[in-house]
Amino acid sequence: MKSKTYLSINEKKIEVDTEKSILENALLHKIKINHSCGQMGTCGTCRVEVLNFDEQIIQNLLAPRNEIENEMANDRGFNDNERLSCQTYPVADLKIKTSDHS
Numbered sequence: 001m002k003s004k005t006y007l008s009i010n011e012k013k014i015e016v017d018t019e020k021s022i023l024e025n026a027l028l029h030k031i032k033i034n035h036s037c038g039q040m041g042t043c044g045t046c047r048v049e050v051l052n053f054d055e056q057i058i059q060n061l062l063a064p065r066n067e068i069e070n071e072m073a074n075d076r077g078f079n080d081n082e083r084l085s086c087q088t089y090p091v092a093d094l095k096i097k098t099s100d101h102s
């Protein structure tokens, strides 16, 4: 039996479908994350901060950046724990904060 994966967005916890991006999962649960390019990875408005980030276990928590996200991360100087929610898939339990949430 497949174990469940959870995502905490601004402290609201949801069960996620690991085949969908963080943004798609959030929208399915009616959680707002800004996005304005149709999830193409070109606007950067869906940027989120991963709070339970640990470099030692990063490979287990997040899939590596794809080419689109990598290019934006380099252009805009993302920290290692900042990800585009439309390009990132939750492969393990994550806690994230949206850019418009303090």
Ligand code: FES
Binding pocket: 034, 035, 036, 037, 038, 039, 040, 041, 042, 043, 044, 045, 046, 047, 084, 085, 086, 087
């Ligand atoms: S929605 Fe535009 S980069 Fe993610």
